[in-house]
Amino acid sequence: xxxxxxxRSETGRGWTLRCDLCEHTFDAAAAxxxxxxxxxxxxGWIVGEVTWCPMCAATHTTRRTA
Numbered sequence: 001x002x003x004x005x006x007x008r009s010e011t012g013r014g015w016t017l018r019c020d021l022c023e024h025t026f027d028a029a030a031a032x033x034x035x036x037x038x039x040x041x042x043x044g045w046i047v048g049e050v051t052w053c054p055m056c057a058a059t060h061t062t063r064r065t066a
Contacts, residue, residue, distance in 0.1 A: 015027070022053060022055070
């Protein structure tokens with residue numbers, strides 16, 4: 001499992017986050033990595049021991065509770 005799959009963008013003006021399950025990406029225009037994590041979480045991403053986009057997080061949660 002990946003912890004905080006954030007990489008500095010090629011332009012150096014932000015961060016890119018990649019989902020561990022489906023490879024969707026999220027670009028965060030933030031100077032600091034911690035700000036990018038907060039921004040991603042605000043937009044529905046799960047960032048921690050695993051990194052999931054909102055759709056994968058919703059699917060996983062639905063399967064666990066059904």
